[in-house]
Amino acid sequence: MDVDLIQSLVIEEAEYFLCGSPPFLESIRAGLKDAGVPESQVFFELFTKASKTASDRPDAEVNGDNVKVAEIVFAQSNQTITWQADTESLLEFAEANGLNPPYSCRQGICGTCECKLLEGEVEYQTTPTATVEDGSVLICISKPKTAKVVLDL
Ligand code: FES
Incomplete structure (x- = not known):
């Protein structure tokens, strides 16, 4: 096929x-x-392999160019929470803190997790294939790049 x-x-x-x-x-x-x-x-x-846990990865890969600690503001739910570098993605971070953002592929392909970025910058862990509007990001494959990130969640 x-x-x-x-x-x-x-x-x-x-x-x-x-x-x-x-x-x-x-x-x-x-x-x-x-x-x-x-x-x-x-x-x-x-159909993918299970993702590695943070402990499976060398520190250089976990930390990459991202910040190690960041302040993440979920604007709609009025929460400000400290993000640590060992969190897989902003989607997983949101879920771990009681939010339920929409998602599907968790691979940057479908665009379901697209979220407005109100402040700061994120860095993609893999290149997104979904189309992303200006001012929005795919939280399933991104980590904070700046010390403060404000998401419209
Ligand atoms: S969940 Fe599919 S692009 Fe993020």
Whole structure:
């Protein structure tokens, strides 16, 4: 199965349910988009390896260029919480602190976790493939880059 086969079978009113590896899904999603299928009609499930825990990684990778401690403000819920570098992503940090942001892929592909960034900067841990509006970020693959980050959550 490849993009050409999918495009030959595309019915624009249909909904598409895909599952597979991230590279496979990215290829098929791009093909459907090129064929005029709106992203809202494409659903998918990723087959990936379990993510590493922070203790599985060398410190240099965990810390990267990100700050080690940051003040994260969840503006809608009026919470300010200290973020530590051992947290996987801002999505996981939000969840660990009682918030329930929307998500799907947790890989930067679907765009479901897109959130307005009201202040500060984040750094992506992997390159997002979803389209992201200016002033918004994908919290599933980002960590704080500045000492203060304000999210519209
Ligand atoms: S949950 Fe899919 S891009 Fe973040």
